[in-house]
Amino acid sequence: MDRREFAIKVLSPLVFTVSLFVLWEVVCKGFNVPITILPASSDVFGALWQYRDPIMDNSFVSLWTTLAGFLIATLFGLGLGIAVGWHRAIYAGIYPVLVGFNSIPKVAVVPVLILWFGLGEIPAVLTAFLISFFPIVVNVATGLATTEPELEDVLRALGASKLDVMRKVGIPRSLPYFFGSLKVAITLAFVGTVVSETVGANKGIGKLMLDAQAAFQVPIVFAGLLVLAALGIVLYAATALIEQRFTGWAFRGQQNR
Numbered sequence: 001m002d003r004r005e006f007a008i009k010v011l012s013p014l015v016f017t018v019s020l021f022v023l024w025e026v027v028c029k030g031f032n033v034p035i036t037i038l039p040a041s042s043d044v045f046g047a048l049w050q051y052r053d054p055i056m057d058n059s060f061v062s063l064w065t066t067l068a069g070f071l072i073a074t075l076f077g078l079g080l081g082i083a084v085g086w087h088r089a090i091y092a093g094i095y096p097v098l099v100g101f102n103s104i105p106k107v108a109v110v111p112v113l114i115l116w117f118g119l120g121e122i123p124a125v126l127t128a129f130l131i132s133f134f135p136i137v138v139n140v141a142t143g144l145a146t147t148e149p150e151l152e153d154v155l156r157a158l159g160a161s162k163l164d165v166m167r168k169v170g171i172p173r174s175l176p177y178f179f180g181s182l183k184v185a186i187t188l189a190f191v192g193t194v195v196s197e198t199v200g201a202n203k204g205i206g207k208l209m210l211d212a213q214a215a216f217q218v219p220i221v222f223a224g225l226l227v228l229a230a231l232g233i234v235l236y237a238a239t240a241l242i243e244q245r246f247t248g249w250a251f252r253g254q255q256n257r
Helices: 003-030 042-049 051-087 088-102 106-117 122-145 147-159 162-199 205-214 216-255
Strands: none
Touching: 042 051, 042 122, 042 162, 042 216, 051 088, 051 122, 051 205, 088 122, 088 205, 106 162, 106 205, 122 162, 147 162, 147 205, 162 216, 205 216
16 A cells, blocks of 8 residues: 555545544534533543443444344345346336335334344344345346346357356346445444334343433443444445455556546
8 A cells, every 4th residue: 555545545534533523522612512412522432431341242232233134134135136137027026025115114113023023132133134135135136137238149149048147247247236235235234223222122332322311321322323333434344345355356447546
C-alpha cells in the first residue's frame, strides 16, 4: 500500500471520524445539552469503559446471532438466487412472492417467532436471516438473468449444456453481484438482530439498550449504538476484503484510477 492509498483508505476515515466525535463533544458542551437528551461523546466513551463487561457480554450474543442469521441467509439466498435465475419462468413465478414477503415489516414477524420459539437467541437468528436474505437472492438472480444471450448462443453452439453455461459463465459473472449483496445483507442482519432483541430477548445489545433506556441511562444507549456501528464496520470490511480476493478482476478499472 503506497502513501496515497494509505491516506485514502486509512487516514481519511480516521480523521473524519475523530473530527465527528470532536464536533459532537463541542456542540454538547457548548450548548449545555442535557445528558438525558444527547450525552457528549466523552460521556458515551466513559459509559463504554465503565460498563465494558456487560457490553462485551451482550455484544458477543448479538454478534454470534447476527453471524448465524447471515450465514443461513447467504446459503439460502445463494441457492434460491441460482434457482430463480436459472429460467425466466421460475424468475417470473417466484419473484413477486419474494417481493411481497420482503414488504412485510420484520418487526411484525418477531412476535410470531417469539410465540413459536420463545425468548432467546433463535428469534434473533431467524429475524437476521429473514431481513438479510432478500438482497442476496435478488442480486444473484439478476447476475444470472442478465448473462448476454450472444454468449449463451456461442456456448450452446459449442455443445455446452444449460448447466455448463450456468457453471462456467453465469455463476462466475454473478459473483460481483453476490458479494455486493453480502455487504448490504451483513448490515441488515444487525438490524434484524437488534429489532428482535428489543422486542423480546434475554441478552444482546438491543436488550441492553432497552434496559438502559428504561433506566434513563442514555450514555449506555449511545454506547450500544457505537458498538453496533463498530461491529458493522468490521464485518463490512471483512466482506469487502473477501470480495476483493474473489472478484478483483471486476474492479481493475477502478484500481488504476
